[in-house]
Amino acid sequence: MSLQILSVRVQASRVLASILKREASLSTLLPVAITNTPANERPLLQQLCYGTLRYLPQLELIAQRLLAKPLKPKDQDVQALILMGLYQLLHSRVPAHAAISETVQAAVKLKKKPWAKGLVNAVLRNFQRQPELQQTLQQNPIYSYAHPQWLIKRIKNAWPDHWSQVLEQNNNQAPMTLRVNLSAISRPDYSERLKAEGIPHHFGQFAATAIILDNPVDVDQLPGFSQGLISVQDEAAQLAAGLLDLQPQQRVLDACAAPGGKTGHILESETNLDHCLALDVSPDRLIRIEENLQRIGLNCELKTADAAESSWWDGQPFDRILLDAPCSATGVIRRNPDIKSLRKNSDIGNLSALQLNILENLWSMLGSDGRLVYATCSVLPDENEAVIKQFLDTHPEAVEFRVKADWGIERSAGRQLFPQENSHDGFYYAVIDKKG
Template sequence: MDIRAIAARALGPVIARKESLNTALPRALEYCQENERALLQQFCYGTMRFLPRLERLAKHLLKKPFKEQDQDVYALVLLGLYQLLEMRIPAHAAISETVEATSQLNKDWAKGLLNAILRRLQREQDELLESLSEKEAFNYIHPQWMIAKLQHNWPDHWADILEQNNQHPPMTLRVNRQKTDQASYLQQLSDVDIQASATPYSDVGIQLKTPIDVSLLPEFDDGFVSIQDEAAQLSSDLLDLQAGQRILDACAAPGGKLCHILEHQPALDHVTAIELEDNRAQRIQENLQRLQLNAEVIIADAATKDWWDGVNYDRILVDAPCSATGVIRRNPDIKHMRQSEDIKALAELQLAILQNCWQMLKQGGRLVYATCSVFPQENERVIERFLKSQPDAQHLAIEADWGIERAFGRQLFPQPGGHDGFYYAVLVKDQN
């Protein structure tokens, strides 16, 4: 099948908010020739990255919206607009091949419409873009509700956050200290002409100058390194892991932080990982197997106790479900999938998981709360609400040179060529 038709079929249900790009794209890649996979990913990620702008432009160019059964044609329109505005493909090729893809979708009736829309953009691009430039969502390439919320929450940082969300993220590795160290693996990369540097905050982090296929990484299959953003690597140090401890990783998929815990302190007594969804739990098992690590993986709800054996934990990591607004550059469909009303519901879920897991923590134990969100409503305000309701909980200030210190916890924003947006808070349970 034509690559643009494959992309349109993948994008259709994502644009309709029926599934995420992480679900749709792997399925689409199976229909794609090996040498076209990178282009397919660029089509899909790029269209979703620029979707707020593309949709406003499409609405301006279309006389009426497409019917539900023609979302693949609408996706093809957006893909065509994206190619003309953001890619180096010659305009005549982008237009002709995108129009021709309608045949692959069995939508020949749309050829004339698609051709007219794309050729109008080609002729009138400057005028069309200028006519829409007064709209914030068009300029910042984010939904208006998200722009307004960031402006309110972070008046000194909102524009930088939006700018970084629209960039391509770096590729960062986490070294498995049971098999090598940061300096040694940097040398291995240098030996095979892969340019990389040590991350500034994580002593097991390495950032590649240019993203590459994992198959090119030395000894990747043998578990020497994993792919993990630097911000996510900070959790193990915050847990203050000691030999002989019992550890709980709530909401553990896909298992990056769990595996880092096991690499960081191999002499732990027992590690439990909780994950609600069976397919995501499978990803945990795959990561454990590649890295030759062991943990008890339980498919259960971290907001309940029916899976718990009643033995308290020394350390708990609550990597709570969140809006993922700190990792938009890695998952650009978040701009489209996430809705304003989701944030309140997520904050309630986060508080429920936190309150539930707190009951499983030993006296004197430590709990690290984490999200990949940049909204205080999911972060410091959840911790503030929790502390007011839990008299035996104490907030422990994080002494670090990363992020911004808040009244509760520290907030990281996505950085140019650096780490993602993230939030951490550390809580300790009173001894008495």
């Protein structure tokens, strides 16, 4: 039996255990685990982490039925192994005997007491012996949709005609989408570059810069990536720059800007701005913005600051503000399946209050006849149209620009996009103009 395979499962269990304990996110933990994993085993590591988290509510429901009592918080790594083993038995191509034996051996590698090895083995084999368990659980929406109950309820109540589609798409793999730098190359010309490399793809339906790959590839295989001809960015996120209606010599603020995809698109869309400022509360995330801008060869002032307060502002009004507000990220669960574990129902009210607070603060920095674009990657109205309607009700000088488009659904305020198969993620946009 391969020691590398065992190390992969140990690495995955540690990543998953940290997420189960809400210590960190997958995007933070997985890159570190990847560097400690042999290159040929990294795809398996990613599959185990993403797959287990994608079906986590379903797997936890099964584990509850098979465990005599819940495991203690200090044994979340054992819990993670059980969930990972169930994932492999239910949703992967790993042969059942290999999934069980290698997961059990990983329990040994965790250097737990012998009970851990025995427990993991017993739970996985009991699941094999109880095919009727799946039939019993099939009636439970947590099992059938693999989402926490609170999120199913919120999405179902908000979107009675669309909720099942949203939940199903959240469990699918998201496509790899490129944003073509139109200041450097046209979309048809870059398409020819991809064809020459044998990379099948199609144009995005809604953003003039979007190309969607039929299958993901390493960025190093993409022609012109290191020269900034393209960036990786979902098609829904590519709509932001166009909504800003950028003009030469404008002062532009990109608030909550990390990792900088929209900042780069702003600079590519209007190369003659008077000033561009990208703001983020995290200095580490600002480094990501700087790296992305260096790759595409464009410049922007970067500042570590909190968009909810104003001590960083020099008093000069902005002509355009993009507020990509902190949110539940319920529209991008397929890219970040750990949201199912990390997010709680109580978070939504706190987030909507924060969103309104940031919006109020940034509005004071927008000049007369300026435009603010409010964006989230959420599908929950509490974070979207409810925030905008509350803001508009208290600001007579704020006028919503009603976007007429062939994407999304028009709401009482703004437009809502749902995640679509082989297309864009879930997103929300509202455009507000400031009248003098």
